[in-house]
Amino acid sequence: MFLKINHKTKYKYERPFLSLTQSIKLFPTKYRGIKILNWDVSVKNATIGKKIIESNGDQTVIAHTSKINKNSEIVVTGEVETTNNNGIISGYKENLNPLVYLRETDLTKSDSGIKRFVSKLLVKNKKKNKLSFAHSLNSAIYEYIKYSTGASEISTPAIDIFNSKKGVCQDFAHLMISSSIYAGIPARYVVGYLLPSDKNSQATHAWVELFFEDIGWIAFDPSNNSCTNERYLRICSGFDSISAAPIKGVAIGSSDEELDVKVSVQQIPQQ
Template structure:
């Protein structure tokens, strides 16, 4: 299928902001089951863009604004051809060995409750354990856009029993690492059956399965990623794969507005 994406982020400041720098992980790469047909990143103010890859192999664009601004919009438009690989990711840029993704971070550090939960996952083949973990989290947690914030860690979200896709991913990652399975955070887009207009990009997790490789698990929806998923960036947690992270001098208070549209032209997803 072909996924078309339009993603706009607008920063508004109550006073002129100077020295604005943005790290943009908004551009997907090619790998088995995903081919970028066209992709464009634009800004509505003058600035300089420099492309590279970060330590995780993500395509990274650094954007430097050349003058003080009160408002800045960064916009992505593109089209990507995807195929269902049953969640298996092959052919992606992989500069780091899987065991790096056993490392905990502040956002994925488990507490006692999460550790004890992870230990209830029955022994067995890694792939079966990961499917069991995803299924249990999908059944246990409640999707709630008001319960957490972007800085909420896996332990706090697990204790609340609710959160958004970022929280589901962090909890899955923390639990997988607790049972010795490397796991990482993924940011990207999902073509949804109910609406193509969304307030944010999507997030899920990947775990490493020996003799198979990285496999994508979306605990928020209870499925492995299929052709309706567009993979953009990976990392140890949200901070490594966030679509945009920036810094500035001045600017007063900041307001952020995000609109995302991901859809397959001419075809509706069937449930």
């Protein structure tokens, strides 16, 4: 499938900043089945440093602007060819041992409620392997949380989501990570693009990857009850939504900012 991405992120600061430094990870992940035809990241008024490859394979650049300004704009355009890998991430170069992803963060900590939820599933899948457990966990979370915008915030932890049973893709992902870690399966948070299936769905998306010793990383999307396929384009990952954030910024001399994001992912004819 050929996908075209247009992604504009505008920050409008309340007061002009003296300088702004941002880390930007908006580059597609290279792995088997993904072909990057063209990709460009530009930042208005900023100088951009050299790209580094992080230990987890993320690609990061630092953009810096020292011009006094109220606005910042990051524009991403690109075209890629994707194939359906059924969630299997192969041929991806990274140095990090998957065991680090058994670490919890404030957002992925589990409590007795989550632990009971996972334990029940583990009992049900007693005779099956870890991978089938993961599939049933994915479905169970899909069933458990009602997708609703505005019910959670950027830093709502999995424990709260488990109690409110409401949230967006980020919250599905956090609960899935929290549950997997409790079940002893390394899990991480993934950020990327998704070709929307209808007008109402989002083009930026978050899902998870779970690690299995005999297979490697497999990408699950608990908010769609599926594994990832050719509609998904992986960007970057982390322990949770905060560590995986594709844009982080520090503005000196200013405080509150307004965010305006315009993103489109379209299927285009063969190139």
